[in-house]
Amino acid sequence: MPPPADIVKVAIEWPGAFPKLMEIDQKKPLSSIIKEVCDGWSLANHDQFALQHADSSNFYITEKNRNEIKNGAILRLTTSPAQNAQQLHERIQSSSMDAKLEALKDLANYSRDVTFAQEFINLDGISLLTQMVESGTERYQKLQKIMKPCFGDMLSFTLTAFVELMDHGIVSWDTFSVAFIKKIASYVNKFASDISILQRSLAILESMVLNSHDLYQKVAQEITIGQLIPHLQGTDQEIQTYTIAVINALFLKAPDDKRQEMANILAQKQLRSIILTHVIRAQRAINNEMAHQLYVLQVLTFNLLEDRMMTKMDPQDQAQRDIIFELRRIAFDAESEPNNSSGSMEKRKSMYTRDYKKLGFINHVNPAMDFTQTPPGMLALDNMLYFAKHHQDAYIRIVLENSSREDKHECPFGRSSIELTKMLCEILKVGELPSETCNDFHPMFFTHDRSFEEFFCICIQLLNKTWKEMRATSEDFNKVMQVVKEQIMRALTTKPSSLDQFKSKLQNLSYTEILKIRQSERMNQEDFQSRPILELKEKIQPEILELIKQQRLNRLVEGTCFRKLNSRRRQDKFWYCRLSPNHKVLHYGDLEESPQGEVPHDSLQDKLPVADIKAVVTGKDCPHMKEKGALKQNKEVLELAFSILYDSSGQLNFIAPDKHEYCVWTDGLNALLGKDMLSDLTRNDLDTLLSMEIKLRLLDLENIQIPDAPPPIPKEPSNYDFVYDCN
Numbered sequence: 001m002p003p004p005a006d007i008v009k010v011a012i013e014w015p016g017a018f019p020k021l022m023e024i025d026q027k028k029p030l031s032s033i034i035k036e037v038c039d040g041w042s043l044a045n046h047d048q049f050a051l052q053h054a055d056s057s058n059f060y061i062t063e064k065n066r067n068e069i070k071n072g073a074i075l076r077l078t079t080s081p082a083q084n085a086q087q088l089h090e091r092i093q094s095s096s097m098d099a100k101l102e103a104l105k106d107l108a109n110y111s112r113d114v115t116f117a118q119e120f121i122n123l124d125g126i127s128l129l130t131q132m133v134e135s136g137t138e139r140y141q142k143l144q145k146i147m148k149p150c151f152g153d154m155l156s157f158t159l160t161a162f163v164e165l166m167d168h169g170i171v172s173w174d175t176f177s178v179a180f181i182k183k184i185a186s187y188v189n190k191f192a193s194d195i196s197i198l199q200r201s202l203a204i205l206e207s208m209v210l211n212s213h214d215l216y217q218k219v220a221q222e223i224t225i226g227q228l229i230p231h232l233q234g235t236d237q238e239i240q241t242y243t244i245a246v247i248n249a250l251f252l253k254a255p256d257d258k259r260q261e262m263a264n265i266l267a268q269k270q271l272r273s274i275i276l277t278h279v280i281r282a283q284r285a286i287n288n289e290m291a292h293q294l295y296v297l298q299v300l301t302f303n304l305l306e307d308r309m310m311t312k313m314d315p316q317d318q319a320q321r322d323i324i325f326e327l328r329r330i331a332f333d334a335e336s337e338p339n340n341s342s343g344s345m346e347k348r349k350s351m352y353t354r355d356y357k358k359l360g361f362i363n364h365v366n367p368a369m370d371f372t373q374t375p376p377g378m379l380a381l382d383n384m385l386y387f388a389k390h391h392q393d394a395y396i397r398i399v400l401e402n403s404s405r406e407d408k409h410e411c412p413f414g415r416s417s418i419e420l421t422k423m424l425c426e427i428l429k430v431g432e433l434p435s436e437t438c439n440d441f442h443p444m445f446f447t448h449d450r451s452f453e454e455f456f457c458i459c460i461q462l463l464n465k466t467w468k469e470m471r472a473t474s475e476d477f478n479k480v481m482q483v484v485k486e487q488i489m490r491a492l493t494t495k496p497s498s499l500d501q502f503k504s505k506l507q508n509l510s511y512t513e514i515l516k517i518r519q520s521e522r523m524n525q526e527d528f529q530s531r532p533i534l535e536l537k538e539k540i541q542p543e544i545l546e547l548i549k550q551q552r553l554n555r556l557v558e559g560t561c562f563r564k565l566n567s568r569r570r571q572d573k574f575w576y577c578r579l580s581p582n583h584k585v586l587h588y589g590d591l592e593e594s595p596q597g598e599v600p601h602d603s604l605q606d607k608l609p610v611a612d613i614k615a616v617v618t619g620k621d622c623p624h625m626k627e628k629g630a631l632k633q634n635k636e637v638l639e640l641a642f643s644i645l646y647d648s649s650g651q652l653n654f655i656a657p658d659k660h661e662y663c664v665w666t667d668g669l670n671a672l673l674g675k676d677m678l679s680d681l682t683r684n685d686l687d688t689l690l691s692m693e694i695k696l697r698l699l700d701l702e703n704i705q706i707p708d709a710p711p712p713i714p715k716e717p718s719n720y721d722f723v724y725d726c727n
Contacts, residue, residue: 008069013054014041014077030063037077050080057592060115068589068605084110085119089128097154104157111164121170129162134179152194155187159200166207173211178218181208185222188231195236202231202242209249216253223250225265232274237290240279244293247271251300252434256307263304267449276446291439298441299434305452306431308379309421313371320378323385324367328355330388331399358403360412370414375430376421384417386453387460394457398464408474411467413460415477420459423485424452427492435636437563437655443497454499459488462506469511483514490517536697537690544689548682552668557581560661561594562654576604577654583672585609586644588652612646616669624653642666 006026011019020040024033031047038046051061054074060081061069069075079087088110091103110116133155166173187201205223208215223246231243247266254262266272275297279290286294313320332355353364361367371381388395402410425431445451463484472480491505559578576599577588589604619625622643637655640662644652656662663681670677 008073009071010069010073010075012037012051012075012077017041019074024069026066026069030061030066034077041077043077048080048083049077051075052078057112058109059113062115070602070605081113081116081119085116085123085125089120089123089125092128092132101154101157104154104161108157108160108164111161114168114170117165117168118170121165126162126165126171126175129158129165130176130180132158133162133183134177152191152197155191156194156196156200159187159197159204163200163203163207166204173208173215176208176215181215181218182222185219185227188223189227195239198231198239199242202239202246206242206246206249209246209253213253216250220250220254225262225269225271229269229271229274232271233278235282237279237282237284237287241287241290241293244275244279244290244297248293248296248300251297260304260307263301272446272449276443280443280446288439291441294441294446295438296434298445299429299432301445302428302430302452303432305379305425308382309375309377309425309430311378312374313368313378313381315366315368315372320381321368323381324356327359327384327388328352330392331355331359331396356414359399359414360402360410360416361414362412367414370418373418375425376418379425380418380421383421383453383456383460384414386450387417387457390453391457394461398461402464409472410474411464411472411480412474412477413464416463416467417456417460419477419481420463420484421456423481424456424459424488427485427488428452429635432635437640437657438636442492442495444499444502447498451499455502458499458503458506459484462487466511483511486514533694536694540690540693540697541686544686544693545677547689548667548677548685549671551685552664552671552677553579553583555664556668556672557583558598559587560657560665561591561599563657577652578604579610579668579672583610586652608644608646608652610672612650613644613669613673614647615645616642616666616673617645618642618666622653623651624655642669644669 008024008026009021010024011021013019020037022037022040030051034049034051035046037051038044038049043049052075053059053061054076058076059065061075078084088103088107092100092107094100094103107120111120165171184201184204187197188205191197191201205219209219225247228243228247232240234240251259251262275294279294280286315321356367357364359367361370363369371378398411399413402413445455448454463480466484466487467480470476470480470483487506487509490509491502494505496502496505556579559576561574561576564573564575574591574594575588576591576595577586578599578601579586580601586608587601587604588606588608591599619638619641622641624643625638625641640656640659642654642656642662642665644654646652654665656665660681663679667677667679667682
């Protein structure tokens, strides 16, 4: 007979004694269990003791987390968190350097536990650490030369403890002094060779900037881009990642009027080329966190275009109108202007109207009106001028080539440029905040200082080429734009390493090639519309849906690792959730690292009966998406968020690692609740499986005997002389 669910069998250690095997009744108060353990070893003052896990975490067991204790766990009897915090608070103030170093090392380790952290913070421990950083380091300046390793370790453990304590979100970041910020900023320069101190200093600066507007201003005054750049030129990828994270944080929190100024400084310091040389093209793989920080930098850089994208052209602004005149001048190179007589004025207007028509503007009389729609606003005109000035031969060729065609067959350069700019802004999500989960950066955008403009120049030439290949007329404009978008998207998915490589990818994706790809995809998803086939589909569909449902539930049984989003993304915290084989219980629990393969049920501490689930909500309806936060309100995270609601106010919040896992889990949970599976993945799977099943059933198998057993595998040949070695 299995033991009751509330009884857990554990071993408990105490220094100098044999481990004790005992059964813990989870219904009893934790203080009673600790008293029972203390009595067994004849220890007085049981209220000064606590239990903690004897694994590498050393986390204290509390009433909140006691359900995480598993059968066979090894626990340790130790001093209570309050007692431990008090002792460490005193020990780190010791006059002995060795004792102080050992105490700080213990503090850095214990601070990862929120129970200990709360007790230490209650003793004003954060203030003590900041005072040690502000003034304590000067006290040991004289000793630094003779005790450099000891000094470095002491400072490293102090900063580590500080980072861990602040990570729990108990203390506000707004409480720190300018002296503390100055000291942390100075470590970025002073301890460039000490990786641990530099890493923690950068992490503290990033958290300060992201969590407090006041601290952003103070940090921005203390740390310059010039001080950060040298850390990107090293070989330690983790330091490079933290450095880019600080730059991103400063970029993200900068006021709108300062952001362009900061971008100019980054350009002066050649940040792009340094990242390209020392990070992207370095002889090592880029890890996920670095890929995420590069993606964030890419998004923030492109978001600088938002102001121009949302600015309408003022038809009365002479400087803006001069840009249109410049486009006309470069294209047609008017050698002489008529005199300002009344007769020649009419002639000049007529000539301008004709030229603007050739340039492909919708409004031939006043082309400024074409740029009053936002997006793309003035950004489209900026792109056109850049193309005309920096790729003059291609610009003139496109304009003159189209102006020599029949009206209905010409590809209107002006209209095309405006629509293309709008499309590129949509593809690159200009104006949207970066996602907390995305790693999708494009190396080619780090190869040029004006990468968006160069991107446009390549794409406008592609559009003109595709227009000719399609033999398009003005009525086909939207069709051409759809094909061009498909060409661009398919080329981007290959992650070209340079703009030239992107251009060559597009060369291979001609209109003919796109038609072949579409035809192939259509054949794979062939849809028969005759009445008998539709009836057969109707008959088969329930079987297919049941098959999809079983696949979704099987995937839930395998489980998925989810990442907990926190303010400091690099310290990833994971949790795992999976469905029991009988489909009656969801098991879930925290993990120290991303698992390799499945996680067993018995290692997941918490469970939720499926019968208790009231509803599954997605996107903005999720409780964790209603929280205020700059990075939580972006579209990409919203599309991956879902929550399980149970009891009166219970909730289990998820952010799927990708769209596929999101569809699998929302489908599976809806199937468990007896609801329809409505995801895009289900629709695609249903179409694919229906199409395959119908094709199988329509095969002409008359007079063909299908064997019940597979054919036997033939014996190996006596020799392999027939094999030809190509090498």
